[in-house]
Amino acid sequence: MAGTDRHREMIVEGPAIVLVEPQLGENIGMVARAMGNFGLADLRLVTPRDGWPNPKAEAAASGAVHVLEGARLFDSVADAIADCSYVVATTARQRDGFKRVLGPVDAARNLRATHRRSQAGAILFGRERFGLYNEEVGLADDIVTFPVNPAFASLNLAQAVLLMSYEWMKSGLDSESETAFDGAEFVPAPKEELFGLFGQLEAALDARGYFRPPERKPVQVENLRAVLTRPGYSVEEIRLLRGVISSLDRFSPSSPRGTGSPGDDPRRMPAGGRRTRKRDRAGQGDD
Known part of the structure; x- marks a missing residue:
């Protein structure tokens, strides 16, 4: 859905998106695009498989170059979230342990509250093939999971980031039904x-x-x-x-x-007389 407006100020705030060992540059680029759509800009990469920078990421980012240019590399999850006060770890499967399990709405609201206290927050996303290790989830404060089809719960990396980014932006609106622009205002007729x-x-x-x-x-x-x-x-x-x-x-x-x-x-007739019938293309219709 096209709608980029280069004349408006770019929103760049909110929690860090931490990708743990992402595989493809294209996936990182699509993540950057999702982040840019919803005002996130802090991208942190933990040992990406194909190294960084990756030229394939920029092609897939569809203009979200500011996110890629600001991306930072880390050697471990612990290093990537060391400055964060509140961290949620995304997962598609049930985990053992004592973590709260939140939906994306509640997780985004907690992240928003952290942001309003001028504290840093982060969202952890695991590897494309099998997600986060249990010890990586253990570094987070809460777990967030999505209400998806239990028989087909697999989301690709960009989809998962898009869902959380959307909920993040929505949590900061005056109304959760607010839209990017208003339609015409109609006054009920008497x-x-x-x-x-x-x-x-x-x-x-x-x-x-x-x-x-x-x-x-x-x-x-x-x-x-x-x-x-x-x-x-x-x-x-x-x-x-x-x-x-x-x-x-x-x-x-x-x-x-x-x-x-x-x-x-x-009102459509010529002045002073009746409308005359046009001849048809075969030359017939003479009066």
């Missing part, structure tokens, strides 16, 4: 506008013989009004609908019921 729509629609349908048999008309009108009152239209929406009805209802008063067409609208 009933007078709605009654005008009812009258116009009823007259147009009546002229076309819609209400059949006639004794059913009161019930049909009531049903139409029930449908039209349900959405809570704005003034602009009602005016749009009335414009549609007007367009469909531009029939000459002399046209027999149901046989007119928009071309019979008197």
Whole structure:
């Protein structure tokens, strides 16, 4: 989903993302992209398999070069989180021990609280093939796991980072339903506008013989009004609908019921006479 705006200030804050022995440069690049999407910038790499820097990472980062340029290398998990006050370790399987197990929402809120105290936080992500060792999980304060399909719980590295990064950003919003931009603001229409729509629609349908048999008309009108009152239209929406009805209802008063067409609208006829019929492409249609 495109939406990069180079004119806006880049958000760069929040917990460190610690990748333990990541294998592919492409995976690191996709992680950087996920971090950049949600305002994270502190990337820490523990002994990446293919070394660092890795040219394949930049190609996969889709512009999140600032994350890659700031990435730091460490020899162990302990070194990577030494300055952090609160650390969560991600895992897809149950672990033995005395750690709290949190969902991503609660983990992100704890990380946000740590950040607001001006303390450093971190999220540990394990190896692509088998995750974190138990002793590495033991260095964290809490475990975080995702509510995924138990029969297919495997997430790739970038997906896992994306989920936690999203929850991190959401935890800092005034409302968790807040969006990046607002849609148009619609003011509910007064009933007078709605009654005008009812009258116009009823007259147009009546002229076309819609209400059949006639004794059913009161019930049909009531049903139409029930449908039209349900959405809570704005003034602009009602005016749009009335414009549609007007367009469909531009029939000459002399046209027999149901046989007119928009071309019979008197306002579209040449001044001083009737509309002349164009010859068809075969040269026929002479009067």
